Amino acid sequence: MSDRAGILARLRAVAVEATPLPELAGDWTTSTDPAAWFGDVLASVGGDCRAVADHRALAAGVEQLCRKLAATRVVSEVDGVAGALGAGEGGGSVAPSEVQLAIVRGEWAVAENAAVWVSDAMVTERATLFLSEHVALVVDRERLLSNMHEAYERIDVAACRFGAFISGPSKTADIEQALVIGAHGPRSLTVFLVG
Amino acid sequence: MSHPELANRFVEDGERAQWHDRSLWYVRAKRDRAAHAIPEWERLRELAAAIKANVRANLADYLERFEAEARKHGAVVHWAEDAAAHNQIVWEILRSRSVTRVVKSKSMLTEECGLNPFLEQRGLEVVDTDLGERIVQLRDEPPSHIVLPAIHLRKEEVGELFERELGTEPGLSDPARLTEAAREHLREKFLAAQAGITGVNFAVAETGGIVVCTNEGNADLGTALPPLHIACMGIEKIVPRAADLAVFTRLLARSATGQPITAYTSHMHGPRAGGELHIVIVDNGRTGMMARESYRQSLGCIRCGACLNTCPVYRRSGGYSYEAVIPGPIGSTLGPGRDPARHASLPYACTLCGSCADVCPVKIDLDRQLFHWRSDLVTSGLSSPRKRRASRLASLIMRHPRLYRAVAKLARVVAARAPGATSAVLSGWTVSRDLPEIPQRSFREQLEDLGDE
Ligand code: SF4
Numbered sequence: 001m002s003d004r005a006g007i008l009a010r011l012r013a014v015a016v017e018a019t020p021l022p023e024l025a026g027d028w029t030t031s032t033d034p035a036a037w038f039g040d041v042l043a044s045v046g047g048d049c050r051a052v053a054d055h056r057a058l059a060a061g062v063e064q065l066c067r068k069l070a071a072t073r074v075v076s077e078v079d080g081v082a083g084a085l086g087a088g089e090g091g092g093s094v095a096p097s098e099v100q101l102a103i104v105r106g107e108w109a110v111a112e113n114a115a116v117w118v119s120d121a122m123v124t125e126r127a128t129l130f131l132s133e134h135v136a137l138v139v140d141r142e143r144l145l146s147n148m149h150e151a152y153e154r155i156d157v158a159a160c161r162f163g164a165f166i167s168g169p170s171k172t173a174d175i176e177q178a179l180v181i182g183a184h185g186p187r188s189l190t191v192f193l194v195g
Numbered sequence: 196m197s198h199p200e201l202a203n204r205f206v207e208d209g210e211r212a213q214w215h216d217r218s219l220w221y222v223r224a225k226r227d228r229a230a231h232a233i234p235e236w237e238r239l240r241e242l243a244a245a246i247k248a249n250v251r252a253n254l255a256d257y258l259e260r261f262e263a264e265a266r267k268h269g270a271v272v273h274w275a276e277d278a279a280a281h282n283q284i285v286w287e288i289l290r291s292r293s294v295t296r297v298v299k300s301k302s303m304l305t306e307e308c309g310l311n312p313f314l315e316q317r318g319l320e321v322v323d324t325d326l327g328e329r330i331v332q333l334r335d336e337p338p339s340h341i342v343l344p345a346i347h348l349r350k351e352e353v354g355e356l357f358e359r360e361l362g363t364e365p366g367l368s369d370p371a372r373l374t375e376a377a378r379e380h381l382r383e384k385f386l387a388a389q390a391g392i393t394g395v396n397f398a399v400a401e402t403g404g405i406v407v408c409t410n411e412g413n414a415d416l417g418t419a420l421p422p423l424h425i426a427c428m429g430i431e432k433i434v435p436r437a438a439d440l441a442v443f444t445r446l447l448a449r450s451a452t453g454q455p456i457t458a459y460t461s462h463m464h465g466p467r468a469g470g471e472l473h474i475v476i477v478d479n480g481r482t483g484m485m486a487r488e489s490y491r492q493s494l495g496c497i498r499c500g501a502c503l504n505t506c507p508v509y510r511r512s513g514g515y516s517y518e519a520v521i522p523g524p525i526g527s528t529l530g531p532g533r534d535p536a537r538h539a540s541l542p543y544a545c546t547l548c549g550s551c552a553d554v555c556p557v558k559i560d561l562d563r564q565l566f567h568w569r570s571d572l573v574t575s576g577l578s579s580p581r582k583r584r585a586s587r588l589a590s591l592i593m594r595h596p597r598l599y600r601a602v603a604k605l606a607r608v609v610a611a612r613a614p615g616a617t618s619a620v621l622s623g624w625t626v627s628r629d630l631p632e633i634p635q636r637s638f639r640e641q642l643e644d645l646g647d648e
Contacts, residue, residue: 083234113456152438152440166458175373185411
């Protein structure tokens with residue numbers, strides 16, 4: 001018998017009491033001001049939330065961020081942001097490991113845990129999200145949700161080969177429980193909420 | 196060696212033992228704050244337990260569905276009966292592609308299977324990339340905790356290790372600078388790797404996708420850079436629907452470290468463009484666990500570590516005192532399930548306080564299982580003779596009220612006249628603490644006095 005057949009046969013040989021798959025609909029916590037909630041949680045996980053009114057304000061905000069980080073090797077995957085800065089278009093000219101700041105569009109943001117959904121469809125090179133020194137995610141305010149149930153209701157996770165909820169910069173507390181931001185991945189994460 | 200013998204060694208360094216206890220309690224307190232901040236916490240735990248119960252009842256069907264869907268996305272699915280088969284499969288994949296440099300992110304399953312030494316013996320370089328795991332790997336030690344692998348080490352010890360292994364300056368003990376040194380060292384490994392091996396936190400039956408959760412982003416670097424990704428999962432990692440992930444991602448990190456979610460929760464459906472994804476589904480004793488009704492629930496474990504952090508015995512005896520891949524309350528029920536003779540002392544590494552079951556996000560009845568193991572071990576003659584004698588004596592006394600009263604009276608008299616005597620009888624228990632004062636009159640006597648008034 002193959003390992004596969006053996007495993008399945010052993011599982012089927014055991015009579016386990018049948019229980020229904022529970023309904024997930026519920027009265028889950030929401031907020032009337034998810035943007036404030038999102039900003040607070042993001043700050044608590046080491047990130048930074050900037051609310052900007054429109055795309056022009058976004059471009060100005062990104063420019064400011066570049067100055068603050070002294071970032072010159074900037075890759076933008078957000079329309080209307082790269083050109084203004086003269087940065088590498090679509091990640092083409094800078095190798096992912098050389099990028100100082102990557103600007104990527106997030107499709108959804110979740111207030112309860114400051115997670116932003118980013119998928120393959122939003123980046124040319126997946127590695128950019130993890131190799132860049134700093135990452136900025138751009139999300140439309142109307143795509144801000146309260147909790148993870150709302151998020152999984154809207155996202156078709158199987159539509160892309162890769163999709164991730166990103167909540168704050170990369171971090172570790174493996175040495176004596178001391179929180180250190182910037183473990184392997186980005187050392188900072190800024191989320192621009194547009195609108 | 197038994198748990199008490201190994202724990203004895205750990206507590207010899209009293210200062211370290213107390214520090215270990217405090218570090219874990221700090222994590223437990225963070226978990227409490229995160230859990231209490233969510234009004235629907237208990238509802239989530241109930242849902243998680245119900246989903247896992249449903250998974251157990253339909254696991255064969257879900258696994259087949261998962262396999263079919265994963266294949267549609269272009270993943271190659273392998274099945275392994277045991278650790279040896281798992282290691283062989285991984286080795287074959289690597290060997291046939293001439294891979295010699297592998298980066299790994301945290302996976303308790305590959306730890307359980309002994310994959311690292313297996314591959315190293317065959318000449319491969321296997322680098323654990325989770326910082327805590329890398330630290331214990333460089334020390335040639337196993338992880339002492341399932342989420343915080345190096346929780347037993349002081350920063351000075353990490354500094355000495357890095358000085359020796361990575362050439363950092365002597366005397367360095369600042370966690371930020373040590374982490375920076377590890378970042379540089381591991382960056383090179385990531386860029387040079389030809390394959391990435393990861394564990395799997397959740398495998399979604401309806402979509403054929405896998406979900407991997409990390410804070411460091413190491414699993415993502417390890418799978419975004421090399422063209423080959425091998426994901427190893429136990430059969431129990433299945434969740435039926437993508438929507439179920441909402442329940443588990445809300446529970447996992449809050450239970451583990453008190454974070455609202457891990458920094459990266461990555462969903463992979465098939466290989467990345469031009470790459471390969473192999474998923475190895477492993478039994479290694481899990482179907483046997485499924486067959487034992489009293490212990491079946493432990494298959495629902497999502498490896499959050501909350502039961503370790505809260506356990507008064509784990510906190511004070513350290514992960515290595517369990518001599519098992521998974522320590523703490525969950526390890527104490529999984530261990531004897533795997534090898535009852537070898538792990539016979541583990542169900543006794545428990546005060547039956549029940550705190551583990553209270554914090555467990557999937558509501559596994561850990562304390563009840565540990566209690567149940569004790570009777571199983573006695574029945575099968577595997578518990579220590581001393582424990583059996585003591586239990587028989589206790590049972591005799593408990594079953595005869597007069598005898599019980601006489602013995603209790605004797606104990607009170609002895610305790611009053613010769614305080615050292617009771618401590619001698621209780622030996623280990625009073626090494627670092629005193630017995631509470633024993634009242635001179637029993638409850639029954641005091642009640643009778645009240646009745647007279
Ligand atoms: S048994 Fe429960 S508390 Fe312990 S690690 Fe598993 S899921 Fe977490």
